[in-house]
Amino acid sequence: AQLPVLKISGATYSSNPVYRMAIVNGQVLHEGDLAAPGLQLEKIEQGRTIWSFRGYRYGLASQ
Template identity: 45%
Template sequence: TPPPPAGATAAPSAPVASGAPASAPPVKVTGATYSDNPAHRMLIVNGKIVMEGQQIEPGLTLEVITPHSAVLNHQGSRFNINY
């Protein structure tokens, strides 16, 4: 297939599932801070303070924090957790 034309936008990101894939490591959220400013958002997950874009465990990344949930990515599979 030919490359996309100049100025083409990237394909939309993968859809978000509501449950963790079976292969994902266990995730336990014990604290959260939400702010309209993404730089001030953080979760305490598995005993670690994690901000958006950081890895929780190898292969498991915190993508987005919302007021009552978060989107995680485990090896390309995106899923939502509520806390």
């Protein structure tokens, strides 16, 4: 219930991490960026994004 709402509009994967990005809640995020307080985009993989929030890790399918 405390998890912030995420709307992932799209994600771009590249073998070079510098070029990976996701559009989340209207913002362009890169690996390591915060989408909301305490909610970090850890990694962008092909087909999903990996998030961490208060000690929990989880994946969400990319559009």
